[in-house]
Amino acid sequence: MAISYMTKEGYNKLLEEVNFLENEKRPSISKQIAEARDKGDLSENAEYDAAKEAQGLLEAKISQLKGLIANARLIDESQISTDSVQILNKVTIRNTQNNQQMVYTLVAESEANHKEGRISVSTPIGKGLMGKKVGDIVNITVPNGLMSFEIINISL
Numbered sequence: 001m002a003i004s005y006m007t008k009e010g011y012n013k014l015l016e017e018v019n020f021l022e023n024e025k026r027p028s029i030s031k032q033i034a035e036a037r038d039k040g041d042l043s044e045n046a047e048y049d050a051a052k053e054a055q056g057l058l059e060a061k062i063s064q065l066k067g068l069i070a071n072a073r074l075i076d077e078s079q080i081s082t083d084s085v086q087i088l089n090k091v092t093i094r095n096t097q098n099n100q101q102m103v104y105t106l107v108a109e110s111e112a113n114h115k116e117g118r119i120s121v122s123t124p125i126g127k128g129l130m131g132k133k134v135g136d137i138v139n140i141t142v143p144n145g146l147m148s149f150e151i152i153n154i155s156l
Helices: 008-037 046-070 124-129
Strands: 004-006 072-074 090-095 101-107 118-120 137-142 145-155
Touching: 004 008, 008 046, 008 072, 046 072, 101 124, 118 124, 124 137, 124 145
Parallel strands: 004 072, 101 118
Antiparallel strands: 090 101, 090 145, 137 145
């Protein structure tokens, strides 16, 4: 699994989610399995099958989150500069075709939330902006084709 850079806040959210899944969801699913098992014949017991499937999905989610936590590297926010685009920067870009401006904060994949304007550094736009400076024109290949952006501002 690849190293995942994240903020202390994002790391703590992952820890909270694992804690919730292990200490609340897991016992709940185990109880559902036990109740379904008590109903008799397991070969035709849809409740049992559904509970076992939910348990498998839960364990996979816990494993995935623990993998992210194990490979997490916390970002020292005091070391972030605005000389060029880097993770945790808020970047204002202008689409050179339609002059529309957008503001994105570049974050780790696990902290991305498009509604909040937080895009992952591993997205095409995130990758294309990394290392660039104010005034640079960046051509980025996105699913719709090639887009051209001008970097207007970089802030924290």
